[in-house]
Amino acid sequence: MIGLTTWKRNVWILSGCTFLVMSAMSMIMPFLPLYLKELGMEDPAEISLWAGIIFGANFLTAFIFSPFWGRLADKHGRKMMILRSGFGMAIVISLTGLATGPISLLFLRLLNGVISGFIPAAIGLVSTNTPKQHTGQALGILQSGTVAGAIGGPLIGGLMSQAFGYRMIFFVTGAFILVAAIGVMLFVKEDFTPAKEVKTKTSTIQEFKEITARKPVFSIYAVILMIQFAIMGVNPLLSLYVEELSPAANVSLYAGIVVSVTGFANFMTSAWLGRVSDRKGAHNTLVYSLLGVAIFTIPQVFVTDIWQLIVLRFFVGLCLGGLLPAANTLIRMHAPTGMESRTYGFSNSAMYLGSMIGPILGGWVVSLYGVRGLLLITSLILICNVLLVRYKVMQPAEQTFRKQNQHEPN
Numbered sequence: 001m002i003g004l005t006t007w008k009r010n011v012w013i014l015s016g017c018t019f020l021v022m023s024a025m026s027m028i029m030p031f032l033p034l035y036l037k038e039l040g041m042e043d044p045a046e047i048s049l050w051a052g053i054i055f056g057a058n059f060l061t062a063f064i065f066s067p068f069w070g071r072l073a074d075k076h077g078r079k080m081m082i083l084r085s086g087f088g089m090a091i092v093i094s095l096t097g098l099a100t101g102p103i104s105l106l107f108l109r110l111l112n113g114v115i116s117g118f119i120p121a122a123i124g125l126v127s128t129n130t131p132k133q134h135t136g137q138a139l140g141i142l143q144s145g146t147v148a149g150a151i152g153g154p155l156i157g158g159l160m161s162q163a164f165g166y167r168m169i170f171f172v173t174g175a176f177i178l179v180a181a182i183g184v185m186l187f188v189k190e191d192f193t194p195a196k197e198v199k200t201k202t203s204t205i206q207e208f209k210e211i212t213a214r215k216p217v218f219s220i221y222a223v224i225l226m227i228q229f230a231i232m233g234v235n236p237l238l239s240l241y242v243e244e245l246s247p248a249a250n251v252s253l254y255a256g257i258v259v260s261v262t263g264f265a266n267f268m269t270s271a272w273l274g275r276v277s278d279r280k281g282a283h284n285t286l287v288y289s290l291l292g293v294a295i296f297t298i299p300q301v302f303v304t305d306i307w308q309l310i311v312l313r314f315f316v317g318l319c320l321g322g323l324l325p326a327a328n329t330l331i332r333m334h335a336p337t338g339m340e341s342r343t344y345g346f347s348n349s350a351m352y353l354g355s356m357i358g359p360i361l362g363g364w365v366v367s368l369y370g371v372r373g374l375l376l377i378t379s380l381i382l383i384c385n386v387l388l389v390r391y392k393v394m395q396p397a398e399q400t401f402r403k404q405n406q407h408e409p410n
Contacts, residue, residue, distance in 0.1 A: 006189050007130045011138045013187050014122045015145030017180035021086070021118050022149025024093070024176035027157030027169050029055070035166045039101055050102045052359070054109050059356035061113030063349050067204050069117050070124075070345020077192040078125035078341060079184065081117060086181025088115035094174030097167045118180070119146060120348040127332040128340050129191055132404055135332055136282055139325040140274020144267050147321075151263040154256075210336065211343050217334050219392035221350040223286070224327050226385045228354030230293075230378045231320070233362030235259070238313075241371040246306040254306050258313050265317025273322035274329075282329035283397035287389045289322030294382035301375045324351075330393065333400050 033051040041047050073081045092112045099105040123142060130138040160169050212218035239255040246254040277285040296315040303309045328347070335343035365374045 006191075007126075007134070007138070010129060010188050010190075011126055011141050013183060014126060015142050017086075017145075017183050018119050018122055018142060019145040019149040019152075020176045020180040020183075021089075022146045023153040023156060024149075024173040024180075026150045026153030027160065027173050027176075028093070028096075029154075031157060031161055031166050031169060034161075035099075036102060036105070038166050039099060039105065041102065050106075052363075054102070054106050056356050056360065057106055057109040058113040058116065059352045061110050062116050063113075063352035063356060065114050066117065066120070066348040066352060067208070067342065067345040069121070070342040070348070071204075071207070073121065073124060073341030073345070074339060075194055077190055077194075078121050078128065079188060079190040079192070081121040081341070082125065082184050082188075083181055085115055085118040085121060086177055086184060089118065090174045090178035090181060093177065094171055097170030097174075117348065118177070120344060120351075122184075123328055124341050124344045125188070125190055127328060127344075132332070133278055136274040136277030136285070136325065136329045137271065138274070139328050140271040140277070140321070143270040143274070143321065143325045147263050147267040147270060151260055151267065154259075207339070207342055208346055211339060211346060214334050214336060215396045216393040217331070217343065219388060220327055220330050220334070221347060223290075223385055223388055223393065224324070224347055225350040225354040226381055226388075227290075227323050227327070228351045229358040229361075230381050230385075232355045232358030233365075234358075234374060234378055236359050237362055237366050237371055237374065240366065241309065241375075242306065244371070245303065245309060254310075258306075258310055261310055262313045262317035262320070265314045266320045269318050269321035270325060274325050277322070277326050277329055281398065281401040282326040282333070283389065283394050283401065285322045286326035286330065287386060287394065289319045289326065290382060290386045290389060292316075292319030293323070294379055294386060297375060297379045297382060301372045301379070330397055333397065333404070 032054060033047050036047050036050055036054075041050065069081055069084075089112060092108055092115065096105065096108045096112075099108060123139065126138050126142055127135055157169055160172055212221070238258055239251070242255045242258055243251050273285055273289065293316055296312050296319065300309060300312050303312065328344075331343055331347050332340070362374055365377060369377075
């Protein structure tokens with residue numbers, strides 16, 4: 001079993017590496033439409049269409065390939081998957097800086113989705129190499145690194161684009177990810193025993209059925225999908241709401257504040273809520289965090305001033321810190337032995353699917369009912385998610401949590 005010092009060192013090193021990777025990835029996202037302009041596109045409608053397709057392309061191939069990488073991780077280790085993704089993305093994203101048009105950019109984004117998975121693989125390594133009674137705390141710290149990167153990345157990207165242009169961002173991004181991959185290669189230690197080879201080969205569908213036969217794994221997948229759907233459905237469109245609520249001259253400033261304040265609050269609570277999960281149970285943290293996000297989303301429908309929105313988004317961020325770390329802790333608790341990475345692989349596919357369809361359906365809802373309508377529908381989805389956790393996840397998770405606490409020392 002991996003030692004106390006080793007798992008803690010792994011958590012902190014991987015938190016730093018996920019910070020670098022998330023900073024790098026979030027440098028790119030805000031500037032894709034502007035990069036298309038630099039590549040020669042001029043029609044605003046055409047740019048919007050291509051930007052949406054190119055943004056979703058990464059999630060499409062990541063959704064398809066995630067179970068495959070999960071299967072390989074169970075055979076060869078999670079560290080190997082982190083290195084595969086890290087070195088692969090460093091190359092592909094650097095090549096993106098050499099794109100000549102929208103077709104080549106789309107191809108590279110599809111390829112990036114195929115080899116992506118650095119952060120999900122890091123989650124898998126931390127969860128399987130951390131004593132179960134400390135998993136929530138470890139995943140909370142890892143989430144803090146990811147959120148900090150998401151906050152700092154757009155700022156770094158903005159400064160870089162002004163100083164050196166958009167192409168340079170992709171080369172810097174590739175360098176950031178390369179440094180993270182080298183850091184994992186040199187300093188992260190994994191305690192890994194390959195699963196025993198089964199003579200009878202199983203298909204992805206058979207493995208999915210075997211994994212989801214264990215309650216409440218399928219329900220947790222559904223919860224993760226709806227969490228990501230709700231987050232990604234709202235976040236890209238909040239700037240439209242800011243534009244409605246704030247003076248035209250300050251839209252960019254206030255839009256930045258709305259995004260940053262949510263991320264900062266998330267960063268503040270992730271590690272603490274992870275420790276609460278270890279003491280009280282990840283299922284309890286998940287249901288109350290979901291309830292908090294729903295409660296603070298509902299009044300956003302009725303705000304009349306930008307500062308009301310900023311305050312409510314801050315409280316949403318405080319609750320967001322308990323969602324995905326708690327869900328991933330539950331996955332770890334209920335994954336079949338020897339199939340942990342495959343279980344996370346399907347979980348990642350659910351997350352990517354939510355990330356892909358959230359912005360698409362969110363944009364459609366906004367076109368019909370406006371951002372207020374989207375926020376109301378998102379609140380209803382979150383309430384449904386609370387009910388799903390309450391009636392499908394809580395009881396089996398509570399039973400597993402009590403068993404583990406009886407047999408494992410703190």
